[in-house]
Amino acid sequence: MRSKIISELAKKIEKETNGIRDIKIMHLCGTHEDTITRYNLRSLMPKNLKLLSGPGCPVCIIPDADLQAVFHLIENANVVLTTFGDMARVPFEGKSLFYFKSKGYEVKIVYSIFDALEIAKRSDKPVVHFGIGFETTMPSTALAILDGIENFYVFSSHRFFVPAINHLLSSNIKIDGFINPGHVSTIVGVKAYEKIEIPQVIAGFEPEDVMLAVYQLVKSIKNGENKVFNEYKRAVTYEGNVKAQIVMNEVFEREDWDWRGLGLVKDSGGKIRKKYEEYDALKVFEDIFSNFEIKKDPKKRACRCGDVLKGLIEPLECPLFNKVCNPKNPVGPCMVSVEGTCNIWARLGGC
């Protein structure tokens, strides 16, 4: 059944693109890249249709400055640090959070921020959660803060994703349509994208979802329809998860923050509001951060992760890809995270 659906959609995409100009479609979620590469969907695309990978991996887009700040915190304050597994493997100057764990620092990997809350309840020490992720993850961090555990703090590296789409459109990268991130969309809803003037399809993560999204995008691009279609109706509504939006906006405000690859993205930073600053690690440990200085990692000089995130190059165009930089020895975060395009291509054989 599945192969029949996919091959039917491949034929329809072929027919719709016959004789039209070259078009570029960018997806905006690491899980979409996983689906596209795992099922080799690029091999089903016509020559005049390019499927690009965008900045949809939350671990990948966090700039080194955030990681350095967290390193600085655990080196200088007696805290327990919790975070998700992928983040703990991102290197800076050859060190990662796993390196610090191996040296005896209390770094704990959690599946959920609620596991971090349980650690805080059992600990006499301050517990700082390195909070990463887009709108999909931010509501859980907001809920954890609202739980009000007194020795629990968050170092927020959260970023709002929707402003990044506008940022991409204002850059010099020519994109004809976007496959919007399915799980971010469960929170923000269809309405969040309505003012973005480019063809978009919110898509699920099965290969048939992606193929249907591409088919719809090709039709929209041909017809000049700058609309957003919702292919992922089984999980995404027009309004999104309003309760989640309320808690997220209660705890976080927006600031202009840096993204790896994209640079400064207006209104994308998930800053913890002053009202909740007693849970904000940046505020609580401000003395520790007073002498913190941002450095550049010379080991990453040749890393093209930023260009991969912008869709400017594919992993194979990076001189380090699958040579010195591989999933066992990643140089940049695009090779670290299981949602990073370089990691996915290295594991599953992208082309």
Add this chain to the structure above:
Amino acid sequence: MCLAIIGKVESIEYPFATVNFKGTKKKVRIDLIEDLKIGEYVLVHVGFAIQKVDSREVEQYNEIWENVINSLQ
């Protein structure tokens, strides 16, 4: 990171629910889901339910896709 998995709600002890992911059971937070009932499907991301999923779409997946393909003919 943004990976989310669909599971079926087996029991509710607010603000938690036990969700069955094809045999693997996990306790997840459900604070952000309105009117969740036992037997419904939820999408779970990093230990919390982010949205209800249409049960019909989960249970009649193949049939729905057959209809999609037919509608495009």
